[in-house]
Amino acid sequence: MNNRTSTTALITGASSGIGAVFARRLAARGKNLILVARRQEKLAALARELEQRYSIAVEILLADLSQPDDIEKVEKRIQELDNLDMLINNAGFGTGGKFVEVELDKQLSMIEVHIVATMRLCRAALPAMLARGRGSIINVSSISAFLPVAGSVNYSASKVYLVNFSKALQAELAGTSIKVQALCPGFTYTEFHSTSEYQDFDRGHIPRGFWMSGEAVVNASLRDLARNRTVCIPGFINHVMIALAGNDAVSPIVRAVVKRFRG
Secondary structure, X not given: OOOOOOOEEEEEOOOOHHHHHHHHHHHHOOOEEEEEEOOHHHHHHHHHHHHHHHOXXXXXXXXOOOOHHHHHHHHHHHHHOOOEEEEEEOOOOOOOOOOOOOOHHHHHHHHHHHHHHHHHHHHHHHHHHHHHXXXXXXXXXXXXXXXXXXXXXXXXXXXXXXXXXXXXXXXXOOOOOEEEEEEOOOOEEOOHHHOHHHOOOOHHHOOHHHXXXXXXXXXXXXXXXXXXXXXXXXXXXXXXXXXXXXXXXXXXXXXXXXXXXOO
């Protein structure tokens, strides 16, 4: 086993996409990992890959973070650790359709995953981080936090929570060595748009320049974390869209364009 470090990172939504990229990047740095997701086969395959390539310890933890019992299971595992150096709350999903038409249970599950699970896992991790005097938390939000559009009501709203929660929590932790980040990617090449919720979504409707790779998003996140930047918005185009959305004269146009891109 690699002895470069004895610290551990726990990543939710780790079976694919941004979560899997974080896992590979942190494994390359020598961190031991706890990978949390619902899909056992994908988690097991990723764990084998990382253990063999980087000689680290990888634990998989099956959990559906829309379920309170599973959130509690992950909380308890976090509380058992005395070396958790990084928590990455990456699990999430979207729903397509108008607020009044999308099934209520799906919207409540989204709030459970994005808001409740994130808050509870942060609460579980912080006491040990404070006792050790160091640690990092990355909460994966979205540029949707700054660009609310029709057809994405609770997704956008839940991502606003993650930004404000992260900023306020970092303010509370001022004077400590604990870093908190809200990571706000835009369109990213992952499985996010490959679910049944987005069966009518056509990636071709979105200009290629608006897309980023998961690797580019994670690079920006880790770079900004090292620079103590609480809100990370990867990519120049995402910065431009958010800046324009703050202009009262331009924001209706930006929102209309984003809504059109969403299909």
